[in-house]
Amino acid sequence: MSASQADTNIALDFSAALRRADASAPFGVVGPDRKPSTKRFNVYRNNVSASLIEALGDNFPVVKMLVGDEFFDAMAQVFHRANYPKEPMLFRYGAAFPGFLEHFEPVKDVPYLPDVARLEWAWLQAFHAADVEALDGAVLARFDPQILHEVTFHAHPAAAIVSSRWPVASIVSSHRQGGDLSGIDMGSAEQALVARRDVVVEIRTLPPGGSVFLEALIAGEPLGVAAQKASGDAPEFDLASNIAGMLEAAVFAGAKHPAA
Amino acid sequence: MAMSVALKQFEKRDPVPAKAGAGLKAEHVDEILRSRPQVGFFEVHAENYMGDGGLPHRQLSSIRDTYAISMHGVGLSIGGEDPLNKDHLARLKRLQDRYEPALFSEHLAWSSHGENYYNDLLPVPYNSAVLERVCDHIDELQEVLGRSILLENPSTYVAFEQSTMSEIDFLSAIVQRTGCWLLLDVNNVYVSATNQQTDPDDYLDAFPIAHVGEIHLAGHAQDQDEAGRLLLIDSHDRAVDDAVWGLYERLIARTGLIPTLVEWDGDIPAWPVLKDEMDKANALMVRPRARHQPQERVAVPA
Known part of the structure; x- marks a missing residue:
C-alpha cells in the first residue's frame, strides 16, 4: 500500500475491526492525546452491534419474547457477526435469521422457533x-x-x-x-x-x-x-x-x- | 474540481418555517394527526420509508398533507471509499419525487464498505484525498436529486493520524466546492469538542454559519475512555443537555432564525415531552435581543 493510499483508505481496517469483538483500534485511530484508543473505537463497535441487535429484535419481536431479552441479545450478537445487512433498510434485515435458528444449538429445545421466525418475516414483508x-x-x-x-x-x-x-x-x-x-x-x-x-x-x-x-x-x-x-x-x-x-x-x- | 451542480434552492415546494421541528416517530403519528400541533416541520429518516407501501407511507403521506417534511438520509455512506450505491441513490430520488421534502440532508460519515452495511455513522480522516472523494459523492447525490443538499457535521469519538485539516476547514471546503449547505448539529459539536478536548464555542465561532440551513439538537450519554477522560456518546435517547442549550442560544443570537430539529430516537418519550423540547427551542429563537441583530444570511456562491 502506498503512503497516499494509507492516508485515504481506512475503511478496510476499520470495518474489519468493527466485525471482531476483540480487535484493538485500527491504525491511526487515536484519542485527543494522539495515542491509540481502543475504548474510543469501541463506541463505534458497540453502536454497530447494539443497533443491529435492536433491529433484529424489532423485526422478530415474538422470537425475542419466547427466548427472553437477554438470551435474544446474545443470540443476535452471534447472528449479526456472521450476517451484516447488505443494504441500509433495516426492515429488510434478518432474512437469514430463520435458517440460522434451525442450526443454532442453544435453541434446539425450542423446535418451533424457526417457523415462528418465518412467520414474523412474512408479517414484516x-x-x-x-x-x-x-x-x-x-x-x-x-x-x-x-x-x-x-x-x-x-x-x-x-x-x-x-x-x-x-x-x-x-x-x-x-x-x-x-x-x-x-x-x-x-x-x-x-x-x-x-x-x-x-x-x-x-x-x-x-x-x-x-x-x-x-x-x-x-x-x-x-x-x-x-x-x-x-x-x-x-x-x-x-x-x-x-x-x-x-x-x-x-x-x-x-x-x-x-x-x- | 468543477462544480457540477449549479446552486439550487435547497427548499422545495413549501419552505420550512424557521421554527422548531421534530423527528417523526411512528408511535406519535396518531396523536399528531388527531391534535394537529403547531410544529415547524417533521424530519424523517429516508431509509425508514424505502418499503414499497403499507402503513409507513400511509402515515408519512398524512403528515405531509399538513406539515413540511425534511428528509434525512442515514445510509448513503457519503464518506465511504466505495462508489455510491446506485440503487440507494435511486431510492432517495423516488422518495424525494414522492414527498417533495423541503429539506434534504445526509451525513459526513460512512456506513457501508464492501458488501456490508454497518448502520452507524463512521468517521473519516480529514485530508485532501478524502475531501476529493466526499465532494465527488455530494456532487453525484445533488445531480441525482437535482437540488442542493445539507451535510451534517458528525459526532466523533476518535481522531485520525491521517487527518491534515480541521473539521471546519474540511466542511468549508466541501461547501465551496459542491455548493451544498450545512446541517449544524449542535449536540454533535458539543459531543465532538468534549471528546476531542477542544472548545465548542471556538468551533461554532469558526463555523461557516452563512451556509447553515438547519440545526439539530439532541441528547447525549456519558462514558469514559481508558484514561478516565469524559467520553460523550451521541445517543439521541434523552432530553437536550443544558450545555447544548447554552451553545444553541449563543448560536442563534448570531445566525438569526433557522429551522431547528429536536431529535429523540431512543427511549422515545410521550409526544408532549418532545413538544416541550421544541417549545424550548422556539422560545430561544424568538427571544428579543437588544444588541444582537440576526446576521444577514448570504447565499452560497454558485
Whole structure:
C-alpha cells in the first residue's frame, strides 16, 4: 500500500475491526492525546452491534419474547457477526435469521422457533408490501360458472403462507396481543396465512386443504386444479368457504380467464 | 474540481418555517394527526420509508398533507471509499419525487464498505484525498436529486493520524466546492469538542454559519475512555443537555432564525415531552435581543 493510499483508505481496517469483538483500534485511530484508543473505537463497535441487535429484535419481536431479552441479545450478537445487512433498510434485515435458528444449538429445545421466525418475516414483508387493491368478489361473480374452474389468480404482494408442524399462527398471534403459550395446543400443526387488507396485516389459520389450495393458486394453477389438489390433501376441503376466506383475507389482487 | 451542480434552492415546494421541528416517530403519528400541533416541520429518516407501501407511507403521506417534511438520509455512506450505491441513490430520488421534502440532508460519515452495511455513522480522516472523494459523492447525490443538499457535521469519538485539516476547514471546503449547505448539529459539536478536548464555542465561532440551513439538537450519554477522560456518546435517547442549550442560544443570537430539529430516537418519550423540547427551542429563537441583530444570511456562491 502506498503512503497516499494509507492516508485515504481506512475503511478496510476499520470495518474489519468493527466485525471482531476483540480487535484493538485500527491504525491511526487515536484519542485527543494522539495515542491509540481502543475504548474510543469501541463506541463505534458497540453502536454497530447494539443497533443491529435492536433491529433484529424489532423485526422478530415474538422470537425475542419466547427466548427472553437477554438470551435474544446474545443470540443476535452471534447472528449479526456472521450476517451484516447488505443494504441500509433495516426492515429488510434478518432474512437469514430463520435458517440460522434451525442450526443454532442453544435453541434446539425450542423446535418451533424457526417457523415462528418465518412467520414474523412474512408479517414484516406484508407490512411493507406495495399498496395493491384486493380482488373484489364481484369480479369473480362475473365469470360464467361453466368456466370458473379455468380461472387463474395473481397474488397480492402481501400474501404468504407459512406451513408448520407447530401452532405458529397461534403462538405469534397470542404473543403479539401480549399473551403467552398457555391455552395453545403445542401438538397441533398449523398452516398460517399472512395477508394485508389496506394497511392492516393479519395472520389467519387455514382450514384443512387451505394451504395446498392457496399455494396452487398463488403458483398460477387454475381454480379447478387447485381445488382438486386441496381435496386430495384433505378430503373435507370445502371449496366455497375457502374461496370466501381468500377473498375476505385479500390473498389475491386479480383473476382472469385464459380466453379473456 | 468543477462544480457540477449549479446552486439550487435547497427548499422545495413549501419552505420550512424557521421554527422548531421534530423527528417523526411512528408511535406519535396518531396523536399528531388527531391534535394537529403547531410544529415547524417533521424530519424523517429516508431509509425508514424505502418499503414499497403499507402503513409507513400511509402515515408519512398524512403528515405531509399538513406539515413540511425534511428528509434525512442515514445510509448513503457519503464518506465511504466505495462508489455510491446506485440503487440507494435511486431510492432517495423516488422518495424525494414522492414527498417533495423541503429539506434534504445526509451525513459526513460512512456506513457501508464492501458488501456490508454497518448502520452507524463512521468517521473519516480529514485530508485532501478524502475531501476529493466526499465532494465527488455530494456532487453525484445533488445531480441525482437535482437540488442542493445539507451535510451534517458528525459526532466523533476518535481522531485520525491521517487527518491534515480541521473539521471546519474540511466542511468549508466541501461547501465551496459542491455548493451544498450545512446541517449544524449542535449536540454533535458539543459531543465532538468534549471528546476531542477542544472548545465548542471556538468551533461554532469558526463555523461557516452563512451556509447553515438547519440545526439539530439532541441528547447525549456519558462514558469514559481508558484514561478516565469524559467520553460523550451521541445517543439521541434523552432530553437536550443544558450545555447544548447554552451553545444553541449563543448560536442563534448570531445566525438569526433557522429551522431547528429536536431529535429523540431512543427511549422515545410521550409526544408532549418532545413538544416541550421544541417549545424550548422556539422560545430561544424568538427571544428579543437588544444588541444582537440576526446576521444577514448570504447565499452560497454558485
